Amino acid sequence: MRALSSTTRPWWRDAVIYQVYIRSFADGNGDGVGDVAGLRARLPYLSALGVDALWLNPWYASPQVDAGYDVSDYRRLDPLFGTLDDAESLIVEAHEHGLRVILDLVPNHTSDQHxxxxxxxxxxxxxxxxxxxxxxxxxxxxxxxxxxxxxxxxxxxxxxxxxxxxxxxxxxxxHLFAPEQPDLDWTNPEVREEFEDILRFWLDLGVDGFRIDVAQGLTKDPAFPDLADLAGQTAGGMLDAAGTGHPYFDRDETLAIYEDWRRVLDEYEGDRVFVAEAWVADASRIARYLAPKRLHTAFNFGLLSCPWEADALRGEIDATLRVLTGIGAPATWVLSNHDVIRHATRYGRAKTSLGDAKGLYGSPVDHVLGERRARAAVQLINALPGGTYVYQGEELGLPEVEDLPPSVWQDPNRHHTAHVGPVRDGCRVPLPWSGIAPTFGFSPDGASAQPWLPQPPEWRHRTATAEEQDPHSTLNHYRTLLRVRREWLHRGLGDTAPLEWIDAPAGVLAFRRGEVVCYVNLSDEAVQLPKGYRVLIASEPVGGGRLPADVAAWLVRQQ
The missing domain is CATH 3.90.400.10 (Oligo-1,6-glucosidase; Domain 2)
Structure with a gap:
């Protein structure tokens, strides 16, 4: 067992947090849907991976129109996932494994069955x-x-x-989302009181924090103006940043709600934390949510929109750190989650940003290149100041499943519009744990139910068991990377160490943090590494003092 970390600085400032999309993580009762029992059985795996905390997607009672983001009872688990007793046991057992637990809170809307x-x-x-x-x-x-x-x-x-x-x-x-998800009116005192009580309910059960869904939403312009009448405002979508003065996104009135929530959280011991899912225009808008006495952290989604190019990545890193350092908040770096195309697939195409990936959905992918770049990218973000998130399955190098038949789609995007973009089910396919054929250990042996989404047969090479036995696998790279990161937190990789850029060849990112130097080669050719250093860890084998293309390495001075 690994004890919860105890330091003078809050644990969440440089934590690695693993996102559990619970219905696709592990099925404990054999019904084809992941649940708390399956998650409890896999806690040793998560502890061995080296993460610090778990973020659980919604497990509340729900008609499941939008995979649990339509909540009918915030104080009860959906029977799909277990009982409240199961939830309490999970929290206790996660803590025994050195893992904190963050719940997904959905405050913008309820279910129409609420x-x-x-x-x-x-x-x-x-x-x-x-x-x-x-x-x-x-x-x-x-x-x-x-x-x-x-x-x-x-x-x-x-x-x-x-x-x-x-x-x-x-x-x-x-309803800004599905018709089954009516928006709450946050000018109503009852709404505010109810959610403060919901926070206390779960905090009293021992959870360590909350991820806030659609954190830039909640309040609306009371005049309810048409978008067509507002200069510079367009409809956009959830992942499209809203401009200043938008009638229902990123409004000033929302920030006062989080000041009330922060007072609730501060009543509890143990460095409890909020993380905001806020799709806003830029880092300066994110900073408003992280001002003192508001929220602690917010996902930095900027890297998702960056192409696999050194200048673009450096520009986004600089912009984020410049703003957040000014207010004393840590960055929180993200490469994938349950709403976007997995980065191992994005990076396997000629155009690699999230915006490009939507337009290229279903086109050919170089999976070897994508996984190679994905390993370099995760090594990059874990060398940056702040914390990082791991989306379940990325540690196995899982690609997006882009050939799911329409008959199995459950994404509301496909139920309420005829658009031809990504179906989010492609990044939500149940994980492969062991064996050579579906269900790949996702469900117990002998279970008759099939997983709620079909798993590709070729994932037999991607199971956790198969990768554990391969010393060069992506899983073992993640385990080594997170172990090394933990060992060097106090020698350069912790949140307090500043980032210093180093001159490097074109197409290469190079920076120093304390005793650690990070090189990421985004060019097309191998480059020379600086002399007098040894490789602490690299995303691919490095020899002869040269760093191959699409590879990251951490260096320290030779003794």
Missing amino acids: PWFQEALAAGRGSKARSRYHFRPGRGPDGAKPPTDWPSIFGGPAWTRTVDADGEPGDWYL
Whole structure:
């Protein structure tokens, strides 16, 4: 067992946090869906990987229209995943393995099956129950047009019309996501009090923090203006940064909510933490969420939008560190998550940014090149100041599954619009643990149910068991990388050590942090490493003092 780390600086400032997409991690009861029992059984694997904490995607009671992001009861587990007793046991056992637990909190909207929304529908127009959500009359003489031109991120209008008790068309309600996900009205004191109580409920059970879903959302312009009437504002999507003055994203009023939440969290001992999922215009906008007495950390999504080019990556790193250092907040680096195309696939194409990847979805991928670059990228971010996130399966080098048949798609993007981009199910396929055929140990031996999404047969080479036995595998690279990082935190890789750029050949990123020098070769040719140094760890074999293309290395001075 590995004890929870105990230092004078908060653990989350340079932590490595593993994202558990629970329905796809490990199935303990054989129904084809991952659950708490499966996760508990795999805690030794996560501890051995070397991460510091787990972020769990929503496990609350839910109709599962949007994979749990439509919550009907925030204080109860969905039966798919287990019971509240199972949750408490997991928290205790994770702590015994040296792993903290961060829960995903969904405050922008509830499920339409939540008791509040059901009460609102029954209560009718103008009722107190409806004031917890955004109900508004439609436009036009018969109210048949939506109140605004706002679009749903999942396609179609962001408004759905209700039917009154007499069967006549009624008011409309706002849902920035699926119609089954009505937006809460955060000007209502009941809403604020309820979520502060939800925070305390889980903090009392021992969780170590919360990831805040759609943290840039929550409050809306009370005038409800049309986007078409606002200069510079477009509909965009969840992953498209909103401009200043947007009517429903990145509004100043949202920040006051987090000041209240911070006061709740500060009542508890043990360095509890908030991390914001906030898709905003740039690092300066992120900084507003991380001001003192607000949130602790926020995902730095900028690297997802960077091509595999040294100048672009350096520019994003500099911009992020310049802003966050100024307010004393740590960076939190991300390469993949449950909403975006896996970076091992993005990096295997000629154009490598997330924006490019959407347009190239389904086109040929050089998987060897993609995995090579992915290993270099994870070594890069773990040498930067701040913390990092690992999305489950990236430690196995898993690619995006882009050939799932439409019959198995569950992403609401595909239910509410006919767009032709990525289906998010491709990064959510259940993990392969062992064996040579599906279910690859995802479910117990003898289970009759198939995984909720089909696993590619070629993943027999990608199982955790297979990679454990290969000293050159991506899994073993991650294990070694995180072990070395932990060993050198106090000699240059901790959050306090500044980053100093070093002159290097074109196409190469080179910087020093304390005693550690990081080189990342993003050019097309091998480059000479500096003399007088030895390789501490490299993403691929390095020999003859030259760093091959698409390889990262950490160096320290020879003794």
